[in-house]
Amino acid sequence: NLNKSTILRLARYLRVLQKLKSLGFVKVFSNNLGDAIGVTPAVVRKDFSIINIPGNKRGGYNIDTLIELLSNVLGKNQPHEIIIVGCGRIGSALMEYKEFAKEGIHIAAGFDVDPSKVEPKAGIPILDVKEMPAFIKEYKITVGVIAVPDTAAAQVMEQMVNAGIQGILNFAPVELKCNHKGCLIHNVNLSLEIENLFYLVKLADRL
Amino acid sequence: NLNKSTILRLARYLRVLQKLKSLGFVKVFSNNLGDAIGVTPAVVRKDFSIINIPGNKRGGYNIDTLIELLSNVLGKNQPHEIIIVGCGRIGSALMEYKEFAKEGIHIAAGFDVDPSKVEPKAGIPILDVKEMPAFIKEYKITVGVIAVPDTAAAQVMEQMVNAGIQGILNFAPVELKCNHKGCLIHNVNLSLEIENLFYLVKLADRL
Ligand SMILES: NC(=O)c1ccc[n+]([C@@H]2O[C@H](COP(=O)([O-])OP(=O)(O)OC[C@H]3O[C@@H](n4cnc5c(N)ncnc54)[C@H](O)[C@@H]3O)[C@@H](O)[C@H]2O)c1
Ligand SMILES: NC(=O)c1ccc[n+]([C@@H]2O[C@H](COP(=O)([O-])OP(=O)(O)OC[C@H]3O[C@@H](n4cnc5c(N)ncnc54)[C@H](O)[C@@H]3O)[C@@H](O)[C@H]2O)c1
Structure with missing residues (x-):
């Protein structure tokens, strides 16, 4: 029910x-x-x-x-641990975002393929993406964010889901669909949000 | 109708x-x-x-x-010109985002208060935010993105709407409401999207 x-x-x-x-x-x-x-x-x-x-x-x-x-x-009484995959502009903006903590969202780690971005000793550690599957299993992470380029997104999703991730917020401009049972993907589409603003502004002009 | x-x-x-x-x-x-x-x-x-x-x-x-x-x-046959206010991590991620062009979304300029980010000769010019009202009026920009810190958001919104902006995509973690008639604000809330993923993952576990 x-x-x-x-x-x-x-x-x-x-x-x-x-x-x-x-x-x-x-x-x-x-x-x-x-x-x-x-x-x-x-x-x-x-x-x-x-x-x-x-x-x-x-x-x-x-x-x-x-x-x-x-x-x-709603299970809001325990911290909600997430990982961020891809620590470029979008990924690092999310890692710096103070509001997540207020909602009980805690970033356990970031992952990247670029060694210059790896920083295991940082406040929120950024690790090599090779360590991601083991990390997901060890800490039983169920939700993650994909903030890698479009060419890497499908493969990263595959690795995440195989390791046990069940919910994904995807920023890459590829429509990711999960073929596993029990896996939810929310594709963020800012083009859509901006286009809708134009349509509604145009509508408001008409009225 | x-x-x-x-x-x-x-x-x-x-x-x-x-x-x-x-x-x-x-x-x-x-x-x-x-x-x-x-x-x-x-x-x-x-x-x-x-x-x-x-x-x-x-x-x-x-x-x-x-x-x-x-x-x-829907007015999709002319390019949709937008401005980005605040060219930090989120703002610059949006300025680099290739998918906007496919949807007919064109970034006319970015604006920032930090002189080290101003770059008037760049492919997409980044200008001093002082020039924003004049720019909006001259190019009749109707939609803009707010990607500044929360402390600056309300004042930036005010400047944008007074200059003629009618639709705003707001990333700052303050709920902006427009007191002007004919002004739409869409507050992006990634905490909400992530929390919803946790609730739906938890629900899927129950079923
Ligand atoms: N959905 C939207 O509306 C929207 C808006 C802007 C950007 N984007 C998209 O978000 C993504 C990130 O954008 P950005 O500006 O932060 O890009 P970016 O280039 O700054 O960051 C991408 C990061 O991913 C890392 N990376 C690449 N392959 C990887 C892999 N296999 N595993 C782990 N890390 C990997 C890179 O080293 C880099 O640090 C892009 O796909 C971009 O197109 C989406
Ligand atoms: N909605 C969400 O889910 C979400 C997620 C991450 C970040 N954020 C928010 O998005 C905003 C941007 O995040 P970020 O990581 O890119 O921050 P940032 O600090 O990297 O960038 C902010 C930029 O705004 C500029 N700025 C400050 N005041 C200004 C003003 N009055 N006019 C013009 N520019 C001004 C700064 O110089 C800087 O370049 C922040 O408010 C942050 O909290 C929201």
Whole structure:
């Protein structure tokens, strides 16, 4: 009964609740949450019943309780370890990005094929990509980022998935598809985001 | 009758059609397009009627004709000029990204506050950010990318929008909202994408 769209809604409720908490709210009703993410209160209550959060139509839900229950269901209470493969411009921007830590995302290591980028003693170690499969297995890394040139991407994905990676954020401009069962790839496509901005700007001009 | 979700569907049809064309297809039916983007054939036909593409249930649509009509409606036949503000790791990765040109996205210039990054004679010129408002007005730039640190983002957005920018792709970890009418901001949030991968990997483990 838990499926992909439910999980992604639960993640959105959690982010809304964290924002409400930071604004000083203590309670919330299902219609507030519903409005915030664009679903009906009935959907919110159904989602909460799936994860055994007791219904509370009159008094509303306690925000801290919801945050704790949702964080547990979503596995947010342990650090999420990732690796970055390809430590060029995009890869190093991600390694420097301070916001990941706030979300519980921790970069265990970076990997590169260029010896001038390898730095095992750095705060976040950058290792030779030859060491990647052993590292993934030893530290049981399940999610990684591909930030290598397009020519290297498919082979790097293969190595990652064979070593046990189950979720990949891919920046290289090749549409990677996982032929393994149990492997998710999200292809980042900034061209698409920029093109959509042009279409929506043009639409706004028309109206 | 043209609205945001219709425009984004039209953009998705266009990408599917370009892919089909590259695979050698000549004709397509509304149910093929519907399946490809997850809507019913009736929605496809309604979308096409909004932009005056004549219905053709029996013979299917000619792909080249559809591509041409959709490209016109979406304004894809002129190059889409953008500026990049902040030419550090992320900004320079975008300036080097070869795929933008394939989508008709052309970077007119980059801007930075750091004199060591300014390079007016480069292939894609990098100029002092002081010159940005005049540049935007002179070249009528409507879309830009914010790739500066979080402390600079709000002020940079202000300068861009006052000079005429209508669509912004924002990488800085501050949620920018546009108070001008007619200004769209898309906040890129890679933490969110990575967290969603963890949730979906965890879900896949459960099933
Ligand atoms: N998706 C988007 O919208 C978007 C935007 C910009 C860049 N990109 C893409 O992101 C990728 C990275 O861009 P960049 O500007 O950081 O490139 P870059 O050249 O600066 O970095 C690539 C790094 O990968 C390393 N590398 C190459 N082969 C490797 C391998 N087999 N294993 C490990 N490391 C390897 C290189 O040594 C280099 O450090 C490119 O594929 C680029 O096209 C995507
Ligand atoms: N959204 C995400 O998921 C994500 C991921 C990584 C980085 N980031 C963010 O993207 C931004 C850029 O990251 P980066 O690693 O490229 O940083 P960077 O420090 O390498 O680059 C920032 C650049 O902006 C320039 N700059 C500063 N103030 C400016 C101003 N007022 N006008 C013009 N230029 C100015 C700097 O001189 C520098 O060249 C940061 O805000 C970072 O937090 C976001």
